[in-house]
Amino acid sequence: MKEKGISGILVLDKPTGETSTSALEKIKKLLKVKKAGHGGTLDPIATGVLPIFLNEATKVAQIFLEGDKAYEGEFQLGLTSDTYDITGEVLARYEVKDITLERIQGVVKDFLGEFEQIPPPYSAAKFRGRPLYKYARDGLLIPKAPKKIKVYQFEIKNFKEGRCTFYLKCSKGTYVRSLVHQLGEKLGCGAVLASLRRTQKSIFTLEQAHTLEEIQNIVKNNPEKIKEILIPLSKALEFLPKVTISEDFSQRVREGHLINRTAFLSLIKFQKLSLSLTEKWIRLLDPKGRLVAIIENPLHQKEKPYISYLRVFKNGI
Numbered sequence: 001m002k003e004k005g006i007s008g009i010l011v012l013d014k015p016t017g018e019t020s021t022s023a024l025e026k027i028k029k030l031l032k033v034k035k036a037g038h039g040g041t042l043d044p045i046a047t048g049v050l051p052i053f054l055n056e057a058t059k060v061a062q063i064f065l066e067g068d069k070a071y072e073g074e075f076q077l078g079l080t081s082d083t084y085d086i087t088g089e090v091l092a093r094y095e096v097k098d099i100t101l102e103r104i105q106g107v108v109k110d111f112l113g114e115f116e117q118i119p120p121p122y123s124a125a126k127f128r129g130r131p132l133y134k135y136a137r138d139g140l141l142i143p144k145a146p147k148k149i150k151v152y153q154f155e156i157k158n159f160k161e162g163r164c165t166f167y168l169k170c171s172k173g174t175y176v177r178s179l180v181h182q183l184g185e186k187l188g189c190g191a192v193l194a195s196l197r198r199t200q201k202s203i204f205t206l207e208q209a210h211t212l213e214e215i216q217n218i219v220k221n222n223p224e225k226i227k228e229i230l231i232p233l234s235k236a237l238e239f240l241p242k243v244t245i246s247e248d249f250s251q252r253v254r255e256g257h258l259i260n261r262t263a264f265l266s267l268i269k270f271q272k273l274s275l276s277l278t279e280k281w282i283r284l285l286d287p288k289g290r291l292v293a294i295i296e297n298p299l300h301q302k303e304k305p306y307i308s309y310l311r312v313f314k315n316g317i
Contacts, residue, residue: 006033007056008230009064013209014042014050026212027052030219031226039064040201043177045085048198049209057233059311060294063240063281067202068152070169073195075180077162080190084120084177094189101159107186108154111179116146120178149174163194203239204231234291234317241275242283243268250286253293254314258306261298268298275299281310290316 010031014023020041028036037058039051048071053061078096081088150171157165168176177193184191199206210229218225245253245267253259268275275282277299284292294310301307 005055006031006227006230007054008232009057009204009236010052010054010215010230011204011208011210012050012052012215013206013211014047015212016047017044019044020050023050023212024052027215030215037061039204040069040172042198043085043196045087045193046196046198048196049201049204049206050198051201051204054230056313056317057236060233060237062310063237063294064202064204066172066280068169068171068200069174069198070167070200071176072165072167072197072199073176073193074163074165075183075191076194077164077184077187077189077191079192080181080184081192082121084181085193088192092190096162096189099187099189101156104159104164104187105156107183108156110186111151111154111183114148114150117149117175117178117182118146120175120181147173151179154179203236232317237283237291237294240281240283240294241273241279242285243271243273244285244287245292247287250284250292253284254312256312259295261301261305261307264307265298286316288316292316
């Protein structure tokens with residue numbers, strides 16, 4: 001199967017037991033692509049949505065890395081572990097007979113909104129270029145500065161025999177294991193993550209996802225179908241605001257010429273487009289609707305005379 005030229009986004013339903021990196025390497029090998037990256041680390045214990053960016057799509061993966069996430073999962077009350085999940089070494093055990101669903105739901109409310117969170121000691125967050133989990137395996141626990149995260153929804157679905165199922169919607173950078181650990185501390189009985197399934201990352205959902213086995217079967221039996229399950233970059237980016245520019249302007253952009261911020265804002269006004277500060281990126285399209293470039297929202301660059309490019313697509317997409 002010679003598919004080195006394929007580009008787009010493959011939404012993988014990552015299996016449990018695989019690291020995000022190992023899952024990515026399997027996809028690269030299956031599809032015979034050299035350039036690929038994943039859109040947001042999932043722990044080995046976790047399953048679900050893992051966007052895989054192939055070739056040209058890697059150029060704008062940053063846009064999707066900034067997207068929010070949604071999960072379904074389960075945590076176990078009554079113990080703590082060094083990894084904050086069920087796979088780690090148990091550090092302590094506690095009684096949970098006095099814990100009620102109402103009490104858990106009351107504490108969960110404290111985790112809604114914006115607050116700071118410290119990454120767990122066993123995580124892919126890096127210190128001096130090396131993942132924290134590698135230091136932890138060597139017996140070194142490296143403290144990391146807390147990061148600001150946001151939890152939009154945190155709902156307890158069921159509670160039985162010390163196990164809670166939950167739904168969570170949160171911002172990028174949120175560690176679910178840490179959230180569960182903090183919840184256990186507030187309840188005074190400890191808690192570890194028992195299972196986790198990511199149902200959404202940025203605009204990508206489970207409905208778009210394919211298992212590793214499905215992809216292997218397609219490659220084996222009908223390799224041309226791979227192109228059908230890839231999400232084209234142009235389609236994936238449709239949620240971004242767009243500005244159509246002339247063919248001459250498109251050519252200048254493709255050649256790397258700088259875009260004057262004031263002149264560009266005048267163009268937007270002429271086209272009667274409205275931009276919001278909540279939008280970070282804008283698509284530039286040529287008259288044929290082909291993607292020319294992704295640029296930073298000029299409303300974010302009031303002090304700069306020229307607009308910053310994220311990526312330019314010389315051949316259009």
